[in-house]
Amino acid sequence: MNLSNHIPILIIAIPLLAAFLVPLIGRINKKATGILTTLALSVSLIFTIALAVKILTVGPQVYVFGATSPSLTLPSGLKFPIRIMLQIDAMSIFMGLITAVISFFGAIYSLSFIKKYDGVDKYYSLLLLLTVGMFGMEFTGDIFNFFVFLEIASIASVALISFRGVDYGEPAEAGFKYMMVSSISALMVLFAVGIFYGQYDLLNFAAIASMIKYSQLDKIALGLLIPVLAMKAGAVPMHMWTPDAYSEAPAPITMILVAASQASLYALFRIVFSLYNISLNALTVGWIIIIFGLLSMFIGVTMAIVQKDIKRLMAYHAVSQTGYMLLGVGVGLAVLANPVALQKYGITAMEGGIFHIMNHAMYKGLLFLTAGALFFRTGTRDLNKMGGLAHYMKYTTIFFIIGAAAIAGLPPFNGFASKLLIYESVYRFNPLLSIIAMVVSILTLASFVKVFHSAFLGPKLPQFKEVKEVPRSMVFAMAVLSCIIIFFGLFPDLIVKNLVHPAVMSLIEQLQYTGTVLGGM
Amino acid sequence: MLGLLETGSGFWSAIIWIVLVLVIGSIVIYIRNKGEDSYKKNTEQDKPFISGNPEESKESSHLSANHIYWGFTEALKGYYNPLVKMHTGNINDYSSWIIMLTVIILIVIGVSG
Amino acid sequence: MKEMSRIVKTVTNFVYGFIIIFGFYIIAHGHLTPGGGFQGGAVVGSAFALLLVSYGSLNSNKFLKKDIFSLFENFGLTLFIVLGFSGLGITFFYNFLANSGSWFGDAAVIGINPGDMNTGGVIPLMNIAVGLEVLSAFGVILLTMARGAEFTKKKENS
Amino acid sequence: MIGNLPYIAVAIFIGLGIYTLMFKKNLIKIAIGVCLIENGVNLFLITLGYKKGAIAPIYTQAPSGQAMVLPTPQALTLTSIVIGIATTALILSVAMMIYKHYGTLDTDQVRRLRG
Numbered sequence: 052m053n054l055s056n057h058i059p060i061l062i063i064a065i066p067l068l069a070a071f072l073v074p075l076i077g078r079i080n081k082k083a084t085g086i087l088t089t090l091a092l093s094v095s096l097i098f099t100i101a102l103a104v105k106i107l108t109v110g111p112q113v114y115v116f117g118a119t120s121p122s123l124t125l126p127s128g129l130k131f132p133i134r135i136m137l138q139i140d141a142m143s144i145f146m147g148l149i150t151a152v153i154s155f156f157g158a159i160y161s162l163s164f165i166k167k168y169d170g171v172d173k174y175y176s177l178l179l180l181l182t183v184g185m186f187g188m189e190f191t192g193d194i195f196n197f198f199v200f201l202e203i204a205s206i207a208s209v210a211l212i213s214f215r216g217v218d219y220g221e222p223a224e225a226g227f228k229y230m231m232v233s234s235i236s237a238l239m240v241l242f243a244v245g246i247f248y249g250q251y252d253l254l255n256f257a258a259i260a261s262m263i264k265y266s267q268l269d270k271i272a273l274g275l276l277i278p279v280l281a282m283k284a285g286a287v288p289m290h291m292w293t294p295d296a297y298s299e300a301p302a303p304i305t306m307i308l309v310a311a312s313q314a315s316l317y318a319l320f321r322i323v324f325s326l327y328n329i330s331l332n333a334l335t336v337g338w339i340i341i342i343f344g345l346l347s348m349f350i351g352v353t354m355a356i357v358q359k360d361i362k363r364l365m366a367y368h369a370v371s372q373t374g375y376m377l378l379g380v381g382v383g384l385a386v387l388a389n390p391v392a393l394q395k396y397g398i399t400a401m402e403g404g405i406f407h408i409m410n411h412a413m414y415k416g417l418l419f420l421t422a423g424a425l426f427f428r429t430g431t432r433d434l435n436k437m438g439g440l441a442h443y444m445k446y447t448t449i450f451f452i453i454g455a456a457a458i459a460g461l462p463p464f465n466g467f468a469s470k471l472l473i474y475e476s477v478y479r480f481n482p483l484l485s486i487i488a489m490v491v492s493i494l495t496l497a498s499f500v501k502v503f504h505s506a507f508l509g510p511k512l513p514q515f516k517e518v519k520e521v522p523r524s525m526v527f528a529m530a531v532l533s534c535i536i537i538f539f540g541l542f543p544d545l546i547v548k549n550l551v552h553p554a555v556m557s558l559i560e561q562l563q564y565t566g567t568v569l570g571g572m
Numbered sequence: 573m574l575g576l577l578e579t580g581s582g583f584w585s586a587i588i589w590i591v592l593v594l595v596i597g598s599i600v601i602y603i604r605n606k607g608e609d610s611y612k613k614n615t616e617q618d619k620p621f622i623s624g625n626p627e628e629s630k631e632s633s634h635l636s637a638n639h640i641y642w643g644f645t646e647a648l649k650g651y652y653n654p655l656v657k658m659h660t661g662n663i664n665d666y667s668s669w670i671i672m673l674t675v676i677i678l679i680v681i682g683v684s685g
Numbered sequence: 686m687k688e689m690s691r692i693v694k695t696v697t698n699f700v701y702g703f704i705i706i707f708g709f710y711i712i713a714h715g716h717l718t719p720g721g722g723f724q725g726g727a728v729v730g731s732a733f734a735l736l737l738v739s740y741g742s743l744n745s746n747k748f749l750k751k752d753i754f755s756l757f758e759n760f761g762l763t764l765f766i767v768l769g770f771s772g773l774g775i776t777f778f779y780n781f782l783a784n785s786g787s788w789f790g791d792a793a794v795i796g797i798n799p800g801d802m803n804t805g806g807v808i809p810l811m812n813i814a815v816g817l818e819v820l821s822a823f824g825v826i827l828l829t830m831a832r833g834a835e836f837t838k839k840k841e842n843s
Numbered sequence: 844m845i846g847n848l849p850y851i852a853v854a855i856f857i858g859l860g861i862y863t864l865m866f867k868k869n870l871i872k873i874a875i876g877v878c879l880i881e882n883g884v885n886l887f888l889i890t891l892g893y894k895k896g897a898i899a900p901i902y903t904q905a906p907s908g909q910a911m912v913l914p915t916p917q918a919l920t921l922t923s924i925v926i927g928i929a930t931t932a933l934i935l936s937v938a939m940m941i942y943k944h945y946g947t948l949d950t951d952q953v954r955r956l957r958g
Contacts, residue, residue, distance in 0.1 A: 057773055057776075057777065060776075060777040064766065064769065064770065064777060067766055068763070068766050068767075068770070071759055071762040071763045071766055072759075072763060074755065074759045075756075075759045075760070075763065078756070114776070114777075115776055116776060116777055116778045117772070117776060117777070117778040117779055117780060118775075118776065118779070119775060119776065195919055195922075198923075199922060199926065202926045202929075202930070206926075206929055206930065206933060209933055209937070210933065213937050213940065216937065216940040216941075216944075217940065219944065220940075220941065220943075220944030220945050220955065221955055221956055223937050223940035223941045223944065224941055224945075224953055224954075224955060224956055225956060226937045227663070227870065227934070227937045227938060227941060227953075228663055228666060228956075230930070230933060230934050230937060231663055231666065231667060231864075231873065231877065231934070232666055232667065232670060234877050234881075234930050234934075235667060235670055235864070235877070235880070236670070237926075238877075238880050238881055238884050239674070241884050241888070241923055242884050242887065244919070245884065245887050245888045245891055245916075245919075248888075248891060248915075248916065248919075249891040254915075267682075270678075270681050270682055271678065273681060274674065274677045274678035274681045274682070275674060275678075277677055278670065278673045278674045278677050279670070279674070282670055282673075288658075288669050288673065289666075289669050289670050289673055291659055291661070291665070291666050291669070292666060294956070295661070295956040298956070299956070332681075332684050335680065335681065335684040336681070339677060339680065339681075350655065353648075353651070353652075353655070354655065354656075354659070356641055356644065356645070357641075357645055357652060357656065357958075358958075359637055359638065395580070396580055399579065399580040434636070434637035435636040435637050435638050436636075437637075438634045438636070439634065462586060462589050463586035463589050463590055467584075468577055468584060468586075471577075471579055471584050472577075472579050472580075475579045475580055475581050475582065476579070476580050478581075479580075479581070497641070501637060501640045501641060502637075504635070504640060505635070505636060505637035505640060509633075509634035509635070510633065510634055512634065540586055541575055541586045541587065542574060542575050542586075543575075543577045543584070543586070544574070544575060544576055544577040544578075545574075547577060656958050659957055659958050660954065660957055661954030661955070661956050661957025661958070662950050662951065662954050662957075663870075663873060663950050663953070664864070664865055664866065664867075664868070664873075664950055667861075667864040667865055668864075668865045671861055671864075671865065717901075717903050718901055718903055719899070719901060723921070723925050727928075796902060797902055797904070797905050797907055798902055798903060798904075799903070799904060800903035800904065826932050826936075829936070830932075830935070830936060830939065833936070833939045833940075833943070834939070
């Protein structure tokens with residue numbers, strides 16, 4: 052048995068096994084559950100890194116379930132890709148790395164954060180299932196399997212959002228709203244799957260992509276898939292669930308939910324680029340995505356300025372930052388049919404958008420963790436009630452400054468690098484878009500100045516006399532994320548050249564995606 | 573060079589930026605350290621000037637989040653009032669937005685061909 | 686929930702065993718006929734629902750134990766994923782028992798056949814694992830919801 | 844025309860479900876709306892695999908020489924039913940928690956999170 056061949060499935064299967072073992076272990080020892088979770092996710096993280104090295108040096112990987120060949124030869128000699136498979140190229144592994152890193156640090160942060168609640172074993176089990184769902188959405192090469200993993204991720208995240216719902220009403224309300232929108236979206240995805248199956252008798256991404264004609268039915272499927280996946284990513288005007296869900300979930304879960312919404316974003320890009328690619332009307336669909344991006348950026352940030360709840364404010368920023376990714380990739384899509392413009396600025400715009408996904412996961416994760424640290428010690432999320440916390444929580448203050456500077460796009464942090472790529476390339480597409488993006492960046496800085504002032508600055512308040520620094524595991528998780536942010540900020544070229552550029556190229560070149568499956572048949 | 577990111581129309585290097593910030597910052601600090609002759613420490617000059625009113629206690633002088641950017645939101649009332657009203661928090665509206673957007677996108681994709 | 690009349694309870698006593706047997710029949714024949722782990726588990730779960738409704742949630746707590754259900758649920762899930770792992774010699778979920786002559790290892794007849802139970806490799810085993818998981822998951826869901834309903838009703842009355 | 848009847852039923856199911864989601868004010872009714880859409884989509888998938896005059900795809904003691912319907916959409920539907928059960932159970936449990944804390948199921952009142 053050669054282990055290295057099985058790495059793609061082990062990344063998914065080990066957290067899955069751990070998710071089922073955690074409640075069993077929890078009967079014997081409650082403390083062991085957290086350690087088992089962390090262990091499983093660390094194995095997953097190591098395997099993801101190993102797989103990333105393999106993919107970036109050797110090429111895309113295909114892993115078939117239950118048989119050696121992805122296709123079945125009928126007695127008539129016809130070959131058919133019927134098996135469920137994982138298909139992992141540079142873009143998938145890029146998202147996989149984000150998922151692995153974020154869920155690992157989410158688990159570490161949870162070790163102390165979640166201690167005081169009941170049902171810790173169920174919490175860890177659901178966290179692992181959420182991770183499995185995200186990995187599955189990113190790695191799968193089968194469109195129905197994608198739907199299954201989407202539902203696994205959304206069911207697990209709903210249960211985690213309403214985790215505190217036994218004691219408070221608001222988390223249950225947020226969970227209900229998220230469940231409603233995500234089940235609508237999942238059913239629309241299923242309908243689109245039905246349309247594809249009815250037309251092509253196929254469920255394999257690559258096989259559908261090689262046959263797609265952009266017929267009337269394909270247009271309907273695209274029209275169903277774009278809005279629901281954009282909704283799951285939190286695009287305006289379907290973003291209303293985002294602040295509710297993000298603010299009520301426990302802080303480490305909020306961080307993982309950001310990565311989960313990005314998995315939907317990945318699915319949107321995968322469908323538009325790898326499934327349809329040049330066959331669709333690139334300008335129209337590109338502009339649809341650009342308009343989603345613009346609305347998300349502007350409405351997200353202006354709504355954030357008036358918020359009083361710290362996590363709600365950050366959630367609106369998550370909406371706003373998603374707009375940057377949609378803008379960057381949308382510009383790339385709009386010029387997809389025009390090779391000259393694509394070479395000149397389209398690829399750079401997409402690099403900016405894709406790089407921003409990773410940066411956003413890191414700094415928004417860090418910011419949510421600092422908000423969680425404040426909640427952990429003060430017991431409130433209301434900015435009006437906070438003040439002077441920098442006196443008591445020095446490390447958290449430093450991490451918050453790093454995160455806020457990164458999200459506002461201040462040099463030399465990582466947010467600046469990806470935003471610069473977006474500004475400069477989008478300016479050559481349409482100057483107005485670039486100017487709006489810069490204004491949004493300034494407003495982002497303004498609203499984080501507000502948070503910093505009202506939560507951390509000011510005199511020592513009498514009600515927070517007992518407040519002290521958060522436990523060590525929480526500080527550790529925040530410190531490592533800060534180090535990643537600073538590293539990305541100092542050496543953005545390493546990431547762009549080695550991870551982002553291959554990811555963009557694997558999106559643009561459809562043949563590379565379909566060839567890995569159909570070439571081996 | 574390590575850390576040099578090509579952006580299509582130029583480049584960005586955090587390391588060069590940090591070096592520049594250090595150089596310019598040290599010049600600024602040097603100029604600032606030359607100082608103002610008339611300034612004297614531990615005199616009346618150190619105290620805040622509030623037109624002779626008595627100074628408030630530190631605890632009550634903290635500006636809470638509600639008051640920050642009050643002018644900004646007040647000036648943009650026409651923009652904010654409908655926008656905040658739009659976020660009703662009603663689950664029916666959430667699903668209505670999704671359905672409406674789906675219909676609009678279906679029409680746009682269908683018409684554009 | 687209050688317990689229901691004597692008629693309902695008598696009929697339940699008479700019928701619930703048959704429902705559970707039928708559910709296990711569906712689980713065991715999952716690889717031959719329509720059905721399988723989930724469907725059979727759901728049938729068994731409906732027997733639990735019948736017990737719960739007719740005896741009331743307080744009484745049925747005596748013979749439906751949430752703790753045991755949740756243990757069986759995790760056991761079924763773990764069994765399923767371990768079966769998936771044990772195919773790793775070739776690929777994940779590989780049917781290593783099929784046509785091997787051991788458990789469920791007889792070769793299946795392609796085309797119309799009388800239906801031999803001893804075929805299918807790991808598929809019947811997975812059906813059993815899933816069936817175990819589903820029936821106990823239904824039990825857990827029903828008991829938890831019944832308890833929650835009890836709580837809400839108390840709050841309403843007070 | 845008669846062959847298209849299932850598709851019309853699909854449209855009616857999904858339309859009713861969407862109407863329920865958009866205009867009904869009770870959380871339980873909204874959950875029913877989701878179930879309606881789900882049933883519509885499941886019916887759509889099943890109909891895709893249907894062939895006129897064909898029998899169920901079971902080889903055990905099947906009559907010989909008859910065409911069978913395609914089993915793949917049925918497998919897909921089954922998976923989606925399983926997921927649907929989990930979704931419905933979760934929706935109803937969360938609705939119970941909401942009722943416990945809010946004392947109502949009216950969507951106009953279940954909106955502490957807004958703005």
